[in-house]
Amino acid sequence: MTALMGIDARLKLARLYLCTDARQEQGDLPDFLEAVLAGGVDLVQIRQKGMSRADELDVLALARRIAMPYQGLVVVNDSPAVAGEFRADVLHLGQDDEKPKRARRALHEWAKIGMSTHDPKQMRAAISDADVDYFCVGPVWQTPTKPDYTPAGLDLVRAAAEAAPPSDPGAKPWFAIGGIADDTVDHVIEAGARRVVVVRAICDAADPGAAARRLKDRLRQAWRDDPAMEAYSIRAVQG
Template identity: 35%
Template sequence: MRFDLSVYVLIDPDQACGHDPVALARAAAAGGATLIQLRDKRGAIRPAIELARALTAALAPLGVPLLVNDRVDVAMAAGADGVHLGQDDMDPATARRLLGPRAIIGQSVKTAAHAAALPLGAVDYAAVGGVFATLSKHNPEPPLGLAGLAERIAGLRARKAGLPVVAIAGIDAANAGDVIRAGADGVAVISAVAKAADPAVAVAAIRRAIEEARGAR
């Protein structure tokens, strides 16, 4: 399935800052989000499936794919477009076998070892984490920074030319352009959107920053 990592918005029901998660996803799509991920760390599968189904129903008519973080079973139950897998989740090759060739499958890459082990035959993109300091997740490692990000992306693309890469952690409209100039195809955001009074406006600002950086590249 075709996908666009440009503005990849994560919807976390525990970090929605009072927004309804489905309304937040709709607002993100209206603001120009190109991909949406359900990041549900609550731990119970039934509410996760219910939310994934509501998001799929809301986003499918808008043409914005929905990926599910961590849980292949939730993605399958809800008919989502794919999964985003951490290093401790189901391995991408097994997920590919269960989800089929059309599913979008990404994996988190936080270390050089992860980058070297990324299963290129099974994943559609890599999400390079820890770019900046973030409040959305506890990261024990120091941030990569822009130079570290560029280096990590170069390492991944030395393994596979043109591998789609999205960057995550601490990204907002003010630094999204720098991330694109460092070589990422897109930015993944949580709090920059959830904390905004108007999430659609926040997404639109990030999208504009990305387009300006691409124009200048």
């Protein structure tokens, strides 16, 4: 088995980030997670409102067991309290959640915090916040998971690529999110993204593992096509 990389290296090398519910309707969460992680998902966020804390902790523990052989990271959504009890490696916060500095008090010392951003001002705030380790920009396109948000469009992706160039070892990793699928991923790549978050493109696919593999292959190719990203990858592995 390949030696386990540290959390920082795994985050920097991440390309494909999946948000999923607990698959209670389908009843296939273990098989689903195994398939998508084998297909190339690097981070898995379990995001299901209304679950009891006990059920959420059970689902997170399951995800961690399945993700570990793939060096995948499991992300807790919104709750520093759950993240602390779970000893989470990654906590993701929205603009209306607890502030990162306060949230960090619940986490172990190596844990990472992500932040959703929806406009240039929020993006710049995330970049300048020492307690934010990565950020997401979007939704790029309209999505039913965020029906109340006006799409940010590709301009926000371009702004992120300028403010935090993906190949800059000193820049925070960031992910484009919102409506990204097989037919749109090339647009965000062309706008400067090298990492994406997906939901329906994998969760609603007839073959989730194959859907993950297609997206991951496209992102891998984008990194290979960019000599600066190749150099970035080497530095990330070396620490």
